[in-house]
Amino acid sequence: MINLQDVTLTFPDGDSRLIAVDDVSLTAPDGKVTGITGPSGSGKSSLLAVAATLIRPDTGHVWIDDVDAAALTPTQAAALRREQIGIVFQQPNLLPSLTAREQLLVMAELGDRGRRHRMTVHRRADDLLDAVGLTAHAHKRPGQLSGGQRQRIAIARALVHAPSALLVDEPTSALDHQRGSDIMGLIHRLTHERGTATMLITHDLAHADALDTVTTINDGRASHSDTVLA
Amino acid sequence: MFVAWRDLRHARGRFVLIASVVALITVLVGFLAGLTGGLAAQNVSAVLALPGDRLVLQQPAEGRPSFSTSAIDQTIEQAWRTAPGVQRATPIGIVQGRAAAAPSPTAVPVAFFGLPHGSSASPVADLAPAGDDEVGLSAQAAIDLDVGVGDSVAVGDGTYRVAAIGADLWYSHTPAVVLTPTSWAEVDRNLGGDGLPTVLAVAGSPAWDSVAAATHTSVNTPLLSLTALETFQSEIGSLALMIAMLFGVSALVVGAFFTVWTMQRAGDIAVLKALGASTGSLIRDALGQSLVVLAAGIGLGLAVVVGVGMAIDGALPFLLSPLTTLLPALVMTVLGLAGGAFALRTVTSADPLTALGSIR
Structure with missing residues (x-):
């Protein structure tokens, strides 16, 4: 479960500070896709960065299961990310020198978790490649894959270490409607199958049927009228 | 990785x-x-192959000691030889000149070393001949002169029989030729020198600095004494x-x-x-x-x-x-x-x- 409590994030803006996230509290439960929507510049991505422990909020708590990520040092936050958090970026952000399968295996190499962990990740990588329908493309590099295929690999990479929280940033922004719909459906299915607490940022609700709830952000503040869509 | x-x-x-x-x-x-x-x-291979723990050179009144100008007289030699802790002090003459395979008139540049036969064990000392009419040749000297053991080598007016051929020893880019101290002094005088040994190879553990100061000499390990060789x-x-x-x-x-x-x-x-x-x-x-x-x-x-x-x-x-x-x-x-x-x-x-x- 992802639980944000009274989170406020500001950035320096000349002599004053710009409020990016203003006292936001929300919960993304396990096995559900929690959509965060809102216009450009509303603070959606800042909220995701806070939830992903990539930036520490000025005030508030960020609970990933029972760990308050807002209180962690950068080193501890990195460890939390490689063990408990999966991130799907707006762009696939795949490493050009790695094959599709290696994009997943790299998750076992980010820390010092040992041989058993590595073997587990290797096994899950094959399962996930199958789950995203890319087993036949396992040995291709990013340049040999389509945009949709790359985003599928990015989703598989985010799940290969079995995180409890999945944070997804505008996964369909670079895809056409059909491919976007496929990706959203894949995220929805994997979230429900694996019981992951998924927080998904999107600026349009064309694929809203893949979201379980939606919270709207405006000027850094969350509306309190979460809508249950499915 | x-x-x-x-x-x-x-x-x-x-x-x-x-x-x-x-x-x-x-x-x-x-x-x-x-x-x-x-x-x-x-x-410097011949210098590094000299016998002794340290090499003694004459300390000039001005400037640094040099192999080319150093001369060890009897007083200096005696002072070092009798200093407490000295086990052995071997005077060695070094001078560069030319030698030829007799009777060939073609001479090649060589470095003459003069030290007593059987004075100590070292690659240079091993070549020291027993007789004043003999020489010991380093490997390259034998090649350059195209001679073997028993052949004759002409140095100035003298002729010497090759008694031994040994290690590849050099001094200032010339191969080493080893003579007895008497023969070396004669060669040195013929080349314009005073016939005095150049360096004293000392073995033992005397009070190095105080003996050096008392004798107006400079003492160093063979390696450090290479700084007294300008070309090096x-x-x-x-x-x-x-x-x-x-x-x-x-x-x-x-x-x-x-x-x-x-x-x-x-x-x-x-x-x-x-x-x-x-x-x-x-x-x-x-x-x-x-x-x-x-x-x-x-x-x-x-x-x-x-x-x-x-x-x-x-x-x-x-x-x-x-x-x-x-x-x-x-x-x-x-x-x-x-x-x-x-x-x-x-x-x-x-x-x-x-x-x-x-x-x-």
């Missing part, structure tokens, strides 16, 4: 290029080091400076390559950090990659140096030894890694936040 190995495989052209540059620098350093070693051996200082100093500059170039080239390479990968590094990579694992990756490139380049360069060094054995003054191959390779590896470490700033400062929303 997971990503590092795959980067090496994926961008092999770039890595082969930088490894080739490292190999080329290794070849240059290796050749210079081998040449320096070879020239040094041709300069200037020659080796120049070559050592070139080697040092090549070491600097090597560190700079490797550092520049990996800095540019790592900056190009800054986006990937930010992604890896966002995914949870520890800074330690990224640093290990980067340094491991540098080490692989350095090992490949230096290994290749070293193989070329050893191969060519063996091929030109004897044709050039080239010394092939761990000191002229493995040591420079080790220094290059350390300096290369230091250069590669400059790139680590990009790794440590990469902001994982940039992975969010980045257009790549």
Whole structure:
């Protein structure tokens, strides 16, 4: 479960500070896709960065299961990310020198978790490649894959270490409607199958049927009228 | 090293290029080091092969002691010989001149050493003949004169029978020829000298500095006494400076390559950090990659140096030894890694936040 409590994030803006996230509290439960929507510049991505422990909020708590990520040092936050958090970026952000399968295996190499962990990740990588329908493309590099295929690999990479929280940033922004719909459906299915607490940022609700709830952000503040869509 | 190995495989052209540059620098350093070693051996191998723990040279009233001007008289010799702690003091004469294989009129440059037969065990002393009408030749002297044991060698007006041929010993780029002290003094006087020995080889453990001060002499280990050989200082100093500059170039080239390479990968590094990579694992990756490139380049360069060094054995003054191959390779590896470490700033400062929303 992802639980944000009274989170406020500001950035320096000349002599004053710009409020990016203003006292936001929300919960993304396990096995559900929690959509965060809102216009450009509303603070959606800042909220995701806070939830992903990539930036520490000025005030508030960020609970990933029972760990308050807002209180962690950068080193501890990195460890939390490689063990408990999966991130799907707006762009696939795949490493050009790695094959599709290696994009997943790299998750076992980010820390010092040992041989058993590595073997587990290797096994899950094959399962996930199958789950995203890319087993036949396992040995291709990013340049040999389509945009949709790359985003599928990015989703598989985010799940290969079995995180409890999945944070997804505008996964369909670079895809056409059909491919976007496929990706959203894949995220929805994997979230429900694996019981992951998924927080998904999107600026349009064309694929809203893949979201379980939606919270709207405006000027850094969350509306309190979460809508249950499915 | 997971990503590092795959980067090496994926961008092999770039890595082969930088490894080739490292190999080329290794070849240059290796050749210079081998040449320096070879020239040094041709300069000082006979001095380093003198008997005794320390060498005593005359301390001039002004300036530094020099093999070319030093003269050890009876007073100095006696003072050292009788100093407490001295086990043995062997006067040795050194002078450069020419010798010819009798009756050939063609003379070749050689260095005459004069020391008593059986005075002590050392490569030079081993060549000291028993009779005043005999000489001992170093290996190259025998080759240059084209003589063997029993043949005759002409030096000035005298003729000497070759009693022994021994190690490859050199002094100031001339091969060593060893005479008895009496014969050497005669040769030295014929060459315009005073017939006094040049250096005193002392064995034992006397109060070195106080005896030296009392006798107006300078005392040093054989290695440190090489600074009294002017040609050695200037020659080796120049070559050592070139080697040092090549070491600097090597560190700079490797550092520049990996800095540019790592900056190009800054986006990937930010992604890896966002995914949870520890800074330690990224640093290990980067340094491991540098080490692989350095090992490949230096290994290749070293193989070329050893191969060519063996091929030109004897044709050039080239010394092939761990000191002229493995040591420079080790220094290059350390300096290369230091250069590669400059790139680590990009790794440590990469902001994982940039992975969010980045257009790549």
